[in-house]
Amino acid sequence: MPESGDVVVCVDTPRVTLLPVALAANISAEQALAVTGQAPHGDEIAVFSASVGDMCAAIAISERCYTALSEQLGSRLSVTTPLLSTTHSGEHCVVIELVDNICYLRLYNSTLQLAEALEIGSDDELLFYLANILDATSTPITIPIYIIGSHSSAKMLKKYYKVVCE
Numbered sequence: 001m002p003e004s005g006d007v008v009v010c011v012d013t014p015r016v017t018l019l020p021v022a023l024a025a026n027i028s029a030e031q032a033l034a035v036t037g038q039a040p041h042g043d044e045i046a047v048f049s050a051s052v053g054d055m056c057a058a059i060a061i062s063e064r065c066y067t068a069l070s071e072q073l074g075s076r077l078s079v080t081t082p083l084l085s086t087t088h089s090g091e092h093c094v095v096i097e098l099v100d101n102i103c104y105l106r107l108y109n110s111t112l113q114l115a116e117a118l119e120i121g122s123d124d125e126l127l128f129y130l131a132n133i134l135d136a137t138s139t140p141i142t143i144p145i146y147i148i149g150s151h152s153s154a155k156m157l158k159k160y161y162k163v164v165c166e
Contacts, residue, residue, distance in 0.1 A: 008050070009069060009079050012099045014119040015040075015060035016081045018112075021051045024058070032058035050078040055112070057081045083115045088146055094130070094139075098149030103129070107137060123156040130157070 015038045024032065029046035033039055040046050040060045047066060049057040059081055069077050082097045082104040089108055097104040103126055107114040114137060120126050134141060141161060147154040148166045157163045 004076075006076050006078060007069075007073050009077065011059050011061050011079050011081055012102055013060055013081075014102050014117040015044075016083060016117045017058050018055050018083055018115045019058065021054050021056050024048055024056050029058040033060055047079055049080045049084060052080075052084045052086060055084065057084055081117070083117055091144070093144040093146060094134075095146045096126075096130070096148070096153075098126075098147070098153055105130070105133065107133065107139065109139075113137065123150075123153050126153055127157065127160070130161075 015033065017032055017036045017038065019032055029048045030040060033046050038060060043063055044060045045063045045066055046058055046060055049059060057080070059079055061079065082099065083106065085095070085097070085106070088095050088106075089112065090110060092109050095106045095108070101119055101121060103118045103120045105114070105116045105118065106112060114133065116133070118129055120129065130145075133139075134143070143162070145157060145161050145163050146166055147157065147163055151165065154163050154165045
């Protein structure tokens with residue numbers, strides 16, 4: 001751990017939701033997750049991330065892990081999630097970041113339109129979720145899709161969509 005300066009920890013979990021900072025000022029992180037059906041489990045707590053623009057994230061994290069980090073880093077600690085990334089904001093595109101079995105999906109139409117963290121078990125599941133999200137949001141299948149992470153998923157999605165690997 002660095003001796004000085006802020007430390008940002010990226011928490012990889014599908015149990016995360018984005019919300020406006022103004023709303024986060026009026027509810028707890030636990031309440032924000034509970035509203036989306038993602039209340040912390042027995043060994044977890046809910047924490048807010050640092051804000052990015054006017055958004056922040058409520059994130060479920062291991063209580064032991066968070067406590068240990070907090071004890072060591074104090075106020076220098078902040079947490080984040082790939083859902084808060086702003087890469088490709090301002091474009092009309094989909095950004096998919098794959099970390100292990102978690103898919104962080106962001107849909108932009110100049111601004112962020114949708115952000116989901118999904119637990120996926122296969123490339124077919126990813127295709128299913130993507131197709132349904134594009135259909136539900138009336139997004140054309142010709143939209144650029146940026147993929148960060150899995151080359152096998154990118155190869156599979158290239159059969160159906162305009163995929164750009166990063």
